[in-house]
Amino acid sequence: MxxxxxxxxxxxxxxxxxxxxxxxxxxxxxxxxxxxxxxxxxxxxxxxxxxxxxxxxxxxxxxxxxxxxxxxxxxxxxxxxxxxxxxxxxxxxxxxxxxxxxxxxxxxxxxxxxxxxxxxxxxxxxxxxxxxxxxxxxxxxxxxxxxxxxxxxxxxxxLVNQGALTVHAARRARLTAGATVAVYGPGLLGLLMLQVARASGATTVITVGRGGRLDMAKELGSTAVVDYEQGDPVAGVRDATGGRGVDVVFDCSGNPDVLAQAIGSTRRGGAVAILGLTGGARGQVPVDAFALDELDLLGVRSSPNAYPAMISLLASGAIRTDVLxxxxxxxxxxxxxxxxxxxxxxxxxxxxxxx
Ligand SMILES: [Zn+2]
Ligand SMILES: [Zn+2]
Missing domain, CATH: 3.90.180.10 (Medium-chain alcohol dehydrogenases, catalytic domain)
Structure with a gap:
């Protein structure tokens, strides 16, 4: 000592x-x-x-x-x-x-x-x-x-602090085997979220962002990417899911405009989980689609009881951190x-x- x-x-x-x-x-x-x-x-x-x-x-x-x-x-x-x-x-x-x-x-x-x-x-x-x-x-x-x-x-x-937040998000969204997921915002949070989603059983993970971060998302296991500078992100997510939309959107963007896009990207009966903060800015909810598609909107704060799971995921090799x-x-x-x-x-x- x-x-x-x-x-x-x-x-x-x-x-x-x-x-x-x-x-x-x-x-x-x-x-x-x-x-x-x-x-x-x-x-x-x-x-x-x-x-x-x-x-x-x-x-x-x-x-x-x-x-x-x-x-x-x-x-x-x-x-x-x-x-x-x-x-x-x-x-x-x-x-x-x-x-x-x-x-x-x-x-x-x-x-x-x-x-x-x-x-x-x-x-x-x-x-x-x-x-x-x-x-x-x-x-x-x-x-x-x-x-x-x-x-x-x-x-x-x-990275356990941020990774545990994504574990909590996956639990809040009740991700199950074979789930389809979209992750908006490939910053650290999104790049961990997509990996934790895959480790939680999601088989389709579409990352929405722009530029080089999308290459990194692919390298880390995203099955498809949508560049919002190249076209409408909602159409991109719909195209990648045969028009249906995903079971769960994880909004890691911190951009208030993404909320409406996230709702537009979700299948009927699906869920949108918000992890990114906007600094007090408001997003818009398309009320009719939200009600008529019976969507769930989930807030995600911090990482209660999630550190041990994130540590296990890292130790198992299921989550890559070298490039992060x-x-x-x-x-x-x-x-x-x-x-x-x-x-x-x-x-x-x-x-x-x-x-
Ligand atoms: Zn922090
Ligand atoms: Zn208390």
């Missing part, structure tokens, strides 16, 4: 607009908490919005702040009262961003992603209202940690990582704080 230093490097949000790599004290684990050495931390659109002040006053509640919520690491020290956690120093782990309050009706029913206390002052949403993992170390309650096997490397493990985690950065180069995210040249920049 290596000794734990007093200070660590961290990407600090001291003022909105940019991050400074600075040294701050290594956090100490309190009762029930664990100190984790961060191995890999992915950067997402929400991080970019937080850095640019898109949620100021809420995420984070005050400055300076350490962001980062899609990450993996290795247990470095156990705090008091963690004996029953099943964790040991050296275990490789991934972290959920909260585990709910365990007391409200939603938490009690197992839907802790919908915890009713999440907006209460003092509620720790790690990387948003409590310190994130874009640093050499992070402290988390043992209960939010999941062990990862050797077969899942550090960068792949940093190719862009890696040292912590000192975090500004370059954000620039790549902003320019959309990287699907998921991965920062390696230990390198």
């Amino acid at each position: 290596t000794a734990i230093p007093d200070t660590m490097a961290a990407a600090l949000l001291s003022d909105f607009g940019h991050l400074d790599v600075d040294r701050i004290p290594v956090p100490e684990p309190g009762p029930g908490e664990v100190l984790v050495r961060v191995a890999a931390c992915g950067l997402c659109g929400t991080d970019l919005k937080i850095v640019n002040g898109g949620f100021r006053g809420v995420w984070p509640p005050s400055l300076p702040f350490v962001i980062g919520h899609e990450w993996s690491g290795e247990v470095a020290a156990l705090g008091p009262a963690t004996e029953g956690s099943g964790l040991a120093v050296g275990d490789r782990v991934v972290a959920e961003n909260h585990a709910g309050c365990s007391a409200c009706p939603m938490c009690r029913s197992g839907r802790y992603n919908l915890c009713e206390r999440v907006r209460e002052p003092g509620f720790k949403l790690y990387g948003h209202t409590a310190p994130g993992a874009l640093a050499e170390y992070a402290v988390r309650p043992a209960i939010v940690l999941h062990k990862i096997p050797l077969a899942v490397d550090d960068a792949a493990a940093a 985690t190719a862009d890696r950065y040292a912590l000192a180069d975090v500004a370059d990582a954000f620039a790549a995210l902003e320019r959309r040249t990287s699907i998921r920049p991965i920062v390696l704080p230990g390198k």
Whole structure:
């Protein structure tokens, strides 16, 4: 076991607009908490919005702040009262961003992603209202940690957060063997969604997007692609399903205009699941088609009870991550990582704080 230093490097949000790599004290684990050495931390659109002040006053509640919520690491020290956690120093782990309050009706029913206390002052949403993992170390309650096997490397493990969201989406949509699916929006979420849909039994997966990302979708198992710059995406999905439409559309686009297209792409009695957020913009629902085709509209938030399944899918080799985690950065180069995210040249920049 290596000794734990007093200070660590961290990407600090001291003022909105940019991050400074600075040294701050290594956090100490309190009762029930664990100190984790961060191995890999992915950067997402929400991080970019937080850095640019898109949620100021809420995420984070005050400055300076350490962001980062899609990450993996290795247990470095156990705090008091963690004996029953099943964790040991050296275990490789991934972290959920909260585990709910365990007391409200939603938490009690197992839907802790919908915890009713999440907006209460003092509620720790790690990387948003409590310190994130874009640093050499992070402290988390043992209960939010999941062990990862050797077969899942550090960068792949940093995708568990987003992958588990797609597992939750597949469960919400009740995907079954032989299902037909369309995925709108081949960003990281969509590229994981199409693979999780296939692993859940879907035999037709049509990805709707544009440009090079569609080639990647094909490489990762999409059975057909529709380029919306080349023609009407709804017609494209209908053509690929003999005119019938798909059982389920997963909207990973974050584009409010896609909702109507998703509804148009769904067969009678099918479902549309929304995973992508629009930043408050409204989409339009073609009301008659929606009612007369008896469609189900499913919201998908976070990933309750889905981390273990995503970890298993990665370990089994059913989900490929190599092409999704190719862009890696040292912590000192975090500004370059954000620039790549902003320019959309990287699907998921991965920062390696230990390198
Ligand atoms: Zn994220
Ligand atoms: Zn709760």
